[in-house]
Amino acid sequence: MQKGDVKALESKLADDKLLKLFIDLVAFDTRADFTSNDKPSSIGQLRLGAYLLNHLARLKLKPVQTKEGVIITKIPATVGYELKEKLCLLAHLDTAPDASGNNVKPALVTKYLGEGIELANGSIIDHEISPELASHLGDDIVVTDGTTLLGGDDKAGIAVLMHLIESLVDDRITHGPITVVFSVDEEIGRSTKYLDLEVLDSDFAVTIDGCERGELDVATFNAEGAKIIFKGKVVHTAVAYGKLKNALKMMADFIKALPHEESPETTKDEQGFYHVHDAMGNVEQAELMMILRDFDKQRLEQRHNFVTDLVQRINDQYGEGSCEALFVKQYENMEDVLKKYPRIVEYCRAAFARANVPLTEKRVRGGTDGANLSCRGLPCPNIFTGALNCHGIYECLPVKSLHDSFEVTKALVELVALGDTNSNN
Ligand SMILES: [Zn+2]
Structure with missing residues (x-):
């Protein structure tokens, strides 16, 4: 056991x-807060934002912070660079x-040997919890003390982009015009609505x-949410015969x-599902919250029907008016859009090859900010x-993985500047 x-x-x-x-970044507590209507939902995000603004200003950049706390930095193209395509990260x-x-x-496990990792509070990361660890033998791995999350999601992404920006401003990398965005409240599904595509x-x-x-x-689910409302009729149980309607029984039916066989716990890979996740109610009225998911748009429509x-x-x-459904579209599979505009995926594939990182294209059984964008x-695929x-x-966070993420992102910037989706340049 390593510690x-x-x-x-x-x-x-x-x-x-x-x-x-x-x-340095994980020292900021930026936990998003569902229960808050503030923008952003937690003060920590503003504190980290202020720290990054300072850092960016020292690099002679002019980042802006929107009223929701989003930080947008425009990095002009290398001098003499002929404008090709504009990339946003x-x-x-x-x-x-x-x-x-x-x-x-945070603490470091040096040269991971393949067994369990014991965290400072006694919790253990084994292969059951983390089967991916098997492919990180010999890596140095950053872990927590077992009382908090690490914050690699997504401070690793912020670190990669800050490190990249440092190489861009002194033109160590030839690059086109780049917009870097540090968004807020991604984890509670609010981030992309604060992003103005015209500004990006x-x-x-x-x-x-x-x-x-x-x-x-490169792919995500199509997603819809539904609230099902059941309306019963309350009559005293003593005289309920033939009159009482029980909303809870309707919900159970x-x-x-x-x-x-079409639930999250019974499906995988390409299969979609129905998932009921919240319920409340009594005899008079009950409400059921559910989500519908499918990679295929038509199949999602069938689920809706x-x-x-x-x-x-x-x-x-139970009689007309006993039940109704209110649907809300949540997000769409980005795959259809990426197929129509394949260039960014081609650049990404070439960037993995250029950085020498084996590529696994994945279909996410969920949504990403990129799906919305x-x-x-x-x-907008995800790296x-x-x-x-x-x-x-x-x-x-295996340290080598963090560096590979940086290398792929850097290669992407270089390839977009070359306007070439071939990795051999
Ligand atoms: Zn994330």
Whole structure:
């Protein structure tokens, strides 16, 4: 069993600038807060924002901070560069609400040997929790002390972009016009609505966010949410015969009629699902919250129709007006957009090859900011940061993965500047 070592981490920071940047960033508690209507939802995001603004100003850049806390930095093209395509790069400031981000105490596991990792509080990361660790033998891995998340999602992305910006401003890398965005409240689904595509003014974009080394996310679910409302009729039980209608029983009937083999717990890969996730109510009225997911747009529509039919069945059984469904579109699969505008995916593939990082193209069983941006007209796949087990205390970051994320992003910038989707240049 190996343990995280704080001193080992400290001694490594002197000659690893990218890692140092990352460790500085995780000191900020930027946990997003569902319950807050503030913009951004937590003060920590503004504090980290202020720190980054300072850093960027020292590089003689002129970042702007929107009223929601989003930081947008325009980096003009290398002098003498002939304008080709405009690239936008994004990462998010907030961390997941699922675990504390307060007082993160990172430590380093040196040259991972393949067994379990014991965190300072006694928690253990084993292969059951993190099967991906098997492919990180010999890597140095940053871990937590077991009481907080690490914040690699997405401070690893921020560190990669800050490190990249430093190389861009003194033109060590030839580059076209680049917009770097540090968004807020991604983890609670609010980030892209604070982004104005006219301000971003780019041909395409890439998010640098979460996930295992080598991953390029090119597809997401199509997603719809639904609130199902059941209306009962309350009559005293003593005289209820033939009169009482129980909204809770309607809800039970509804849930039972959903196909069990099409739930998140019974599906994988390409399969979509229905998922009921919240319910409240009494005899008089009950409400059920559910989500519908599918990679295929038509199949999502079929799911929508299935729910509509089910509502009708409840009405047939309990009387018209007993049940209704309110649907809300959540996000769309970015794949359709990326197929129509394949250039950014071609650049990404070439960037992985140029950086010598084996590529795994992945279809995400969820949504990304890129899905929203793509559907609004800014094609936007996602590149890995290398962080593993995000959103909890087992989160960790192999140092090599972080560097590879940087190398791929740098290669992408170079290739876009060349206007060449071939990695051999
Ligand atoms: Zn993320």
